[in-house]
Each structure stands twice: as structure tokens, then as C-alpha cells.
Amino acid sequence: MGELSPGINVLPDLRVNIGSLELANPVMTASGTFGYAREFENLMNLHRLGAVIVKGISLHPRAGNPPPRIVETACGMLNAIGLQNVGVDRFITEKMPYLAALHIPVIVNILGDSLAEYEEITARLAGIAGVAGIEVNISCPNVKKGGVAFGTDPAMAAAVTSAVKKKADVPVMVKLSPNVSDIKVIARAVEDGGADSISLINTLIGMAIDLKTKQPVLANVIGGLSGPAIKPVALRLVYEVAKVVSIPVIGIGGIESAEDALEFMLAGATAVQIGTANFLNPRASEDVVDGIAAYAVAEKLTSIRSLIGGLRLPAARPQSLIPMKNPAK
Amino acid sequence: MSQYQEKATVTRVEQFSEKNYRLTLDCPRIAGCAQPGQFVMLRVGPGKDPLLRRPFSIHQTRADGRLQLYFKVVGRGTDILAQKRPGETLSVFGPLGRGYRLDATSPSVIVGGGLGIAPLLFLVKENCRLKNDCSKDLLVLGAREKIELEPLLADFQAFGLTIHTATDDGSLGHRGFIIELMQSLPLPAGCTVYCCGPEAMMAVVSSLCRSRAIPCQVSVESVMACGMGACLGCSRPAANGGYTHVCLNGPVYDAEELLWES
Ligand SMILES: Cc1cc2nc3c(=O)[nH]c(=O)nc-3n(C[C@H](O)[C@H](O)[C@H](O)COP(=O)(O)OP(=O)(O)OC[C@H]3O[C@@H](n4cnc5c(N)ncnc54)[C@H](O)[C@@H]3O)c2cc1C
Numbered sequence: 001m002g003e004l005s006p007g008i009n010v011l012p013d014l015r016v017n018i019g020s021l022e023l024a025n026p027v028m029t030a031s032g033t034f035g036y037a038r039e040f041e042n043l044m045n046l047h048r049l050g051a052v053i054v055k056g057i058s059l060h061p062r063a064g065n066p067p068p069r070i071v072e073t074a075c076g077m078l079n080a081i082g083l084q085n086v087g088v089d090r091f092i093t094e095k096m097p098y099l100a101a102l103h104i105p106v107i108v109n110i111l112g113d114s115l116a117e118y119e120e121i122t123a124r125l126a127g128i129a130g131v132a133g134i135e136v137n138i139s140c141p142n143v144k145k146g147g148v149a150f151g152t153d154p155a156m157a158a159a160v161t162s163a164v165k166k167k168a169d170v171p172v173m174v175k176l177s178p179n180v181s182d183i184k185v186i187a188r189a190v191e192d193g194g195a196d197s198i199s200l201i202n203t204l205i206g207m208a209i210d211l212k213t214k215q216p217v218l219a220n221v222i223g224g225l226s227g228p229a230i231k232p233v234a235l236r237l238v239y240e241v242a243k244v245v246s247i248p249v250i251g252i253g254g255i256e257s258a259e260d261a262l263e264f265m266l267a268g269a270t271a272v273q274i275g276t277a278n279f280l281n282p283r284a285s286e287d288v289v290d291g292i293a294a295y296a297v298a299e300k301l302t303s304i305r306s307l308i309g310g311l312r313l314p315a316a317r318p319q320s321l322i323p324m325k326n327p328a329k
Numbered sequence: 330m331s332q333y334q335e336k337a338t339v340t341r342v343e344q345f346s347e348k349n350y351r352l353t354l355d356c357p358r359i360a361g362c363a364q365p366g367q368f369v370m371l372r373v374g375p376g377k378d379p380l381l382r383r384p385f386s387i388h389q390t391r392a393d394g395r396l397q398l399y400f401k402v403v404g405r406g407t408d409i410l411a412q413k414r415p416g417e418t419l420s421v422f423g424p425l426g427r428g429y430r431l432d433a434t435s436p437s438v439i440v441g442g443g444l445g446i447a448p449l450l451f452l453v454k455e456n457c458r459l460k461n462d463c464s465k466d467l468l469v470l471g472a473r474e475k476i477e478l479e480p481l482l483a484d485f486q487a488f489g490l491t492i493h494t495a496t497d498d499g500s501l502g503h504r505g506f507i508i509e510l511m512q513s514l515p516l517p518a519g520c521t522v523y524c525c526g527p528e529a530m531m532a533v534v535s536s537l538c539r540s541r542a543i544p545c546q547v548s549v550e551s552v553m554a555c556g557m558g559a560c561l562g563c564s565r566p567a568a569n570g571g572y573t574h575v576c577l578n579g580p581v582y583d584a585e586e587l588l589w590e591s
């Protein structure tokens with residue numbers, strides 16, 4: 001009776017839980033790389049997504065940075081888009097009706113330059129049909145604190161988290177910046193602040209210079225690095241954070257294939273986000289869902305959840321598991 | 330608006346000069362719905378480096394599903410492209426962007442400089458298909474030297490519009506810039522100008538058109554990551570303030586929609 005043997009004709013169970021939010025599969029699209037989803041409607045089946053995360057939304061519309069805003073680098077790209085967006089009110093009236101009608105979880109990425117702004121955006125999103133979660137981008141400069149990014153200071157990161165939590169009527173995911181010396185401290189601060197989950201990583205700050213003109217390539221001088229080039233760093237950070245928090249962790253950074261996504265799950269991620277890969281292959285996220293399903297079937301997994309944090313560490317020399325303080329020694 | 334990600338087979342590679350190539354692809358779905366002035370995003374190889382797709386204007390399409398690109402080797406991606414051989418496959422994404430808006434009731438003046446000639450063959454073809462008679466239409470082409478123009482001329486001559494050429498070194502047609510040639514020509518009354526070429530050339534052509542109240546459409550470039558409105562990387566200052574996105578709102582604009590550096 002072939003039909004009854006698990007993993008053959010039975011669809012694999014790809015469901016994962018991000019706190020109270022259940023996703024049909026662990027694949028989401030990363031903020032700023034998938035527009036407002038509609039751009040992709042003819043290029044893939046949007047209903048196959050675990051969740052869609054939309055371009056970062058601020059309280060007021062932002063025009064963004066002057067060009068050039070992007071430049072390709074080895075196995076990656078730098079961007080300095082400048083958080084261009086339509087602002088929360090137009091997002092709700094112009095973009096949300098389409099997104100709500102998709103009947104897939106929609107997570108709204110938000111950003112602000114003060115605690116009050118984060119609070120106000122969250123308040124305006126409360127009760128809006130179709131909003132299933134909020135992702136808080138804390139890599140933005142805090143204007144009141146001399147432009148230091150919220151995400152680089154544990155106290156500020158915790159304060160943003162609790163400010164958003166206070167106003168939110170949906171689960172809150174906090175997106176960490178990798179541009180810190182110890183991400184574990186920030187992760188714990190955000191968990192203490194009440195976050196329901198943590199996503200990481202946002203882009204790594206980088207730069208490109210044109211030798212011919214002796215000028216920076218980006219008009220903004222510096223920009224955020226993304227793509228396959230950052231995957232090893234992202235994996236390490238997910239691994240470290242997953243060990244020190246008890247809330248779900250969502251892995252982001254250079255994920256192009258199901259193999260990449262599964263590696264993040266082994267490192268401790270409950271789910272993943274696909275970013276730059278959407279630019280190379282508009283159906284990258286759907287391909288990753290297919291690949292994960294195929295893997296689950298081939299490995300006869302009853303649930304993809306069994307993979308989360310399933311990394312097998314070398315048993316012989318447990319000392320070497322502890323991240324080396326000084327690898328040179 | 331249909332867009333496809335198509336695995337296209339290279340059927341022909343023509344080298345016209347040291348750096349200029351024409352690539353013919355079997356790419357029926359994209360060729361079947363493309364409009365003049367639209368572009369495709371091409372992945373030059375399957376690896377992670379170079380990572381991003383490269384944008385190219387559609388040079389010409391044929392009813393048998395062939396799609397041509399005309400390009401110049403300027404860096405790594407175009408270098409890899411120039412080495413493709415018939416039978417190899419490439420991932421092509423398109424057709425993308427907003428193309429030329431042809432006005433069949435107005436005489437056309439089609440102006441191309443350097444690699445800006447690329448989208449004009451498709452435009453001329455469509456222009457002459459829409460109008461029964463295109464003998465009143467002008468085609469003005471410019472390049473640095475003869476070898477950059479000559480191999481393409483035969484294809485344009487097939488349509489019967491009047492062709493003028495300019496080269497920097499005078500090896501073909503007028504010696505000097507295309508704008509001088511345009512200024513010296515009697516442009517047909519009530520004409521529309523369709524232009525593609527280097528930024529500086531389009532700036533002077535659009536200012537000439539503004540001064541003579543001639544409608545002018547230009548095809549502009551920008552760096553691009555996605556080519557479809559998802560990354561917001563391809564911004565360009567707009568005349569009415571803020572930014573416009575070349576992959577969505579362009580690459581073809583009414584010259585008046587853009588802010589020109591003078
Ligand atoms: C809508 C659109 C249509 C285009 N159509 C054509 C076409 O029909 N034929 C053609 O030959 N080229 C066309 N281009 C330009 C083409 O996309 C670039 O030449 C190509 O991406 C360069 O890739 P590369 O890897 O060889 O160069 P890279 O190694 O990426 O860059 C090499 C050098 O070229 C410059 N460069 C890169 N991209 C561009 C660009 N978009 N515009 C100007 N300079 C650039 C870089 O600054 C650098 O100095 C078009 C561009 C756009 C946006």
C-alpha cells in the first residue's frame with residue numbers, strides 16, 4: 001500500500017510556527033527585495049509563500065537617496081536605496097487591499113527615526129485587515145541620539161521593541177543589524193523587550209570605490225552588502241543568536257536555494273527570508289519552497305520542524321565548539 | 330502585461346567591430362510580446378559572480394521567435410556574453426519597461442548615437458509597419474567611426490526611410506556630432522523625435538526639441554538590479570521633483586519628464 005507509507009504520496013508537513021503565527025512553510029520574502037508583492041504576481045505563485053514581508057514603511061513618505069543607489073560587488077551587491085517608501089497611510093490605502101486579498105500572512109516591515117515614530121506607525125497598522133505581523137527594522141539612525149542606529153545599542157533596541165509591542169495587535173519580529181560587536185547582547189535585549197521573534201541579518205555596511213574617478217561608487221558613499229557574499233556571516237550569526245534566545249529566529253542572508261535555507265534551519269532558524277535572490281530569479285522563493293518539500297520527501301521527514309537547530313556538532317573535541325576568542329592563537 | 334523568464338538558446342553571434350556584437354537568441358515567448366524600446370535582463374552565466382542580470386534593449390524580434398541584442402563589450406558581463414556560441418543557453422527575463430509610444434499620424438525623426446542604435450531597428454520596423462509610407466520619416470545615426478555604423482545600415486535601409494549619418498572622424502556621412510547634423514536638416518513639420526544614445530547627446534537633442542516645441546521621447550539607462558520595480562535601485566531625478574524608476578516608468582520617457590543636467 002504505497003499511498004500509506006509516509007513521505008511517498010503524502011505531502012510533507014512544511015508548517016512552522018513563529019510564536020502565535022503559523023506559516024504554511026518556512027519561506028518568506030525579505031523586505032525591500034520583493035516590492036509590495038504585486039510586482040511578482042505574474043512571475044510566480046504568490047500563494048506558495050510562507051509569508052510576504054513588504055518594503056520598509058515609515059510614518060511619512062521618503063524619496064530615497066540620489067543615484068547611483070546600487071553597485072554589484074563580488075558575489076553580492078551594495079545598496080543605498082535610502083528607505084524610499086510611500087509612507088504608512090498610503091501603504092494602508094494603496095497597497096494593503098491587494099495584499100490582504102492574497103490570503104497569505106503579510107508582515108509589514110517598519111522603520112522610524114524616533115521611538116515616537118515607531119509607535120505611531122504601529123498604532124496606525126493596528127486593526128488593518130490582512131496584517132499578520134510587524135517586522136521592526138532597527139538598523140535606522142536614532143535622530144534624538146545623534147544618529148546612532150537603534151540596533152547597535154542594547155538599551156535602545158529594547159526600548160524600540162517594547163514601544164512597538166505596546167501598540168501592536170499582531171506578533172512582533174525584530175530585525176537585527178549585523179553591524180555590532182556582539183549580536184547576542186542585542187538579541188537578548190530585544191527578547192527582554194518583548195519581541196515574539198528575531199530576524200537576522202540586515203545588510204552588512206560596505207563601500208565601493210571607483211579608482212578611475214577616485215570617487216565612491218554610491219552617491220551615499222556607503223551602502224548595505226547583500227547576496228551570497230554574506231551567507232557565511234549570516235549563518236554564524238543565526239547560529240549564535242539561536243543559542244541564546246528562546247524565541248524563534250528567522251535566518252536571512254544570501255539564501256538562493258533550498259540547500260541554503262535548510263542550512264539556516266540546521267543552524268537554528270525556524271524560517272528564512274529570501275532577499276537579493278529575487279532579483280536574479282523572480283521565482284526564487286517558490287523554487288526554495290519546492291526544494292524544501294523535495295528534501296522533506298527524500299529524507300522522509302514527518303515535519304520540517306524536526307530540522308530546526310539540528311546541527312550535528314563534532315563530538316570529539318567539545319572545547320572547539322566554543323567560539324574562539326582569538327583565532328590567531 | 331506579460332513577462333517571462335525564458336531559457337533562450339543562442340543561435341548566432343556576429344562580431345561587427347572590435348567591441349561590438351550582435352547576439353541572436355531563440356526566445357519565442359519574450360519575442361512574441363515585446364514592444365520597441367523595451368528591454369530584457371540577461372543572466373550571463375549560472376554562477377554567483379557576476380551576480381546580477383544585465384539590462385539590454387531589444388534590438389529586433391522576428392515572427393519565428395528570434396530576439397536580437399546589439400551590445401558593446403565594456404566589462405565582465407558583456408565580455409562573457411561576447412564569447413557565447415550557438416547552442417549555449419542563457420536565462421532571459423522580459424520584456425521589461427515602457428517602450429516608445431509611436432504616433433503613426435506624425436512624421437518620425439529617429440535619432441541614435443553609438444550603442445543607442447540598439448533599440449532603433451525594432452522601432453523603425455514597427456514605425457514602418459504602422460505607416461503605409463515611411464518615406465517622409467528620417468533616421469539620423471551617429472557613431473565614432475564608420476565600422477560602428479556600416480554593418481547595421483543594410484538592415485535599416487530595407488525600410489525605405491531617409492537615412493543620414495554622422496561620424497566623429499568623418500569616415501561615414503557628416504563629420505562631427507549628430508546634433509549638428511540634426512540642426513542642419515529640415516525636420517518635417519509636426520514631427521516627433523525618438524531618441525537613444527549617450528546621455529550628453531540626449532540632453533542636447535531634448536533641448537533642441539524643447540526650443541522648437543517638438544515632442545521628444547528618449548531611452549535612458551540606469552544601473553539596475555531587478556529590472557521590474559522590486560529593488561528601487563534604478564532611480565533618476567524626475568522633472569517634477571523626486572525620483573522616477575527607469576525599469577518601470579522608463580527606459581523610454583518624454584524628455585520633459587526628466588531632469589537634464591545642462
Ligand atoms: C535599459 C537599458 C538598456 C541597455 N541596452 C543596452 C544595449 O542595447 N546594448 C549595450 O551594449 N548596452 C546596453 N545597456 C548597458 C548595459 O546594460 C551595460 O553595458 C552592461 O550591463 C555592462 O555589463 P558588464 O558586466 O559588461 O560591465 P560591468 O563590469 O558591470 O561594468 C563595466 C563598466 O561599464 C559601466 N556600466 C555598467 N552598467 C552600465 C550601464 N547600465 N550604463 C552605462 N554604463 C554602465 C560601469 O560603470 C563600468 O565602468 C543598457 C542598459 C540599460 C539600463
Ligand SMILES: Cc1cc2nc3c(=O)[nH]c(=O)nc-3n(C[C@H](O)[C@H](O)[C@H](O)COP(=O)(O)O)c2cc1C
Nearest residue numbers: 030031032056079137201202226227253254275276
Ligand atoms: C535593495 C534592497 C533593499 C532593502 N530594503 C530593506 C528595507 O526596506 N528594510 C529592511 O529591513 N531590510 C531591507 N533590505 C535588507 C534585506 O531585507 C535583507 O536583510 C538583506 O538583503 C540580506 O538578505 P539577502 O542576502 O538574501 O539579500 C534591503 C536589501 C536590498 C538588497
Ligand code: FES
Nearest residue numbers: 556558561563576
Ligand atoms: S531595477 Fe529594481 S526597481 Fe528598477
